[in-house]
Amino acid sequence: MSTIEVLPQAPANPVEVCLRTDRLPHIWCPGCGIGTTVNCFARALLESKMPLDRVAVVSGIGCSGRVAGYVKLDSFHTTHGRAIPFATGLKLANPSLQVVVYSGDGDLAAIGGNHLIHAARRNIDIKVICVNNFIYAMTGGQSGPTTPLAAITATSPYGAYEPAFNLPQLMDAAGAVYVARWTAYHVRQLARSMGEILRKKGFCFIEVLSPCPTLYERRNKLGEGLDTMRMYKEKSKIRNGISTSEVALGASEEIIVGKFVDRDRPDYSELLRRQMVARLGDKYVEAPVCSCD
């Protein structure tokens, strides 16, 4: 009688409690960095010991906009560019939620650019993770506000010529209390940064550079996703605390990464409360956590 050897079950990945494993495999291409950032996010969440029932993820549209669909949290896949105002409504109507906006550079900085700067100005207590792959990937690799000069994209077939945003500087100027940039190579630093913003009050912004081998690297002859990771490793310089005016991409051969801004100022709800108490005193009724039950 032959015996059938039963292989032991592979130990579950600890981050699976944060993921909708019934939706896997995901839609991201081989070599794409978005999944790597989600892994970092899940690790940061678990590390934070924050109750997962209180964490909501809001995404816009695009490849990074699909993150909301894969995290096993209250998650909202909204409209193009409008993740931040949706998150603003969600947070203000239930301040006990930890609200994370997870989206891409085109979604947040182009069509959603107005909301990005105003949310930072207001210092709404939401956390923004911006995966920057330099193009609109979901729609086939068109150029956007972060596309490097001379890069070939679907809508800049002869090379991009518009200057790109320096996103950390933009967020610094608009008033974000935490601004960092990492790449998909810097998984430990990124996870640590994500943990920091989960503990920090106010509008926080992390830019994560991420390879898009299918549409950006291929058109620009930059190799596979792994080649981009090697490039990130070789060219990145960690410069914590450096002025955000010094971190524009393409200004030199270096990619400046690190935590650039970490400061404190009262968030939107605190400013609102102070003003109302000053003018209305005892008559002011703080917004309750809404429940229509």
Place this chain on the structure above:
Amino acid sequence: MDNPKKQWQHADPAGVLTGTHFLDGDHACCEGALAAGARFAAGYPITPSTEVVERFAARIPTIGGTFIQLEDEMAASIAIAGAVWAGAKAFTVTSGPGFSLMMEHIGFAVMTETPCVFVNVQRGGPSTGLPTLPAQGDMMQARWGSHGDYEIIALSPSSPQECFDLTIQAFNLAERFRTPVMFMMDECVGHMTEKVVIPPADQIMIYQRRHTDRSPGEYLPYQPSADLVPDMAHAGEGYRFHITGLTHDERGYPSMNAEAQDRLVKRLKAKIQTAAAELVNVEEEGLEDAEVVVVSYGITARVAQRAIMLAREKGLKVGKLRLIVVWPFPAALIRALAGRVKAFVVPELNLGQMVNEVERAAAGAAKVLSVPHAGGTVHQPEVILDAIMEAAK
């Protein structure tokens, strides 16, 4: 949802300004929203609607809730969806140009079944048009403005009192059907000041959020109840659900194929279509022996009232049919009337919008006369009277 009756509860007295007031329509609309339990408003200033949120901004800090003035109408119209998913009742307020900018989020609210109210105090268009002057030019936009196939509910008040009463109804319908409701005011009604009676809270019935009574393990966000409307859960309650504007299945997961599209979009339409009879809300007067029926809504119904009176003085048999719920259009009612009246006269502050629906429903069984007006002021009653006399021939 097992027991629909438990959804009806008295209004929260904190938001009910009981008493007799002298209010304009914009302010009355705000009081209606507060009485309905709205505790979140997001807006962007635009004439002639801004007074609604100005009053909300003044009132809400002593009631408990949130007003936020956002950077544009796209932000305002999606912030309310965020607030709803956190548990609030929420609305936004705008006029023509802002309404145009909000169209995508009307569709988002339809697709994600987010109950909320969009108030549009209509002014003359297209484009910047007549910011301070009335029109009813957005009636078809309210019905069809967002892309794709969907059904909508829209109400049209004719007085400040109705701005109060019907705003409550708009919120109740939004919750009952889990759908965005369009509240189609106009500049005249919005800026007209009249007596508004606000009853005690225990005389105002509010339809509560259709919250699921299932546990997180059993709950499917888009599993319809018997009336085709699914029950809701809110963020932070442990359900860890997913919401998307993509075509989705009962789990809320994207499901992009023809079958899922057919199932979802047809249900979204059917949940309102099958309740069309329940939704009919019209004011009728003198229809019993009418030969001519004036079909109107909003401010134009009040101008038409004068024309109807003048026509009756001339011995004409004229009836009045005022649309309060404009969408879904009461086609069955028009069809029934068309079999026994000679003609319909349809005055409106646009160049002919709802008249097309009247024609379609009448299907040739009665004449239909449009009384168009490009907006900027209201009709002269005599113009409507002339049309009634023409119709009676």
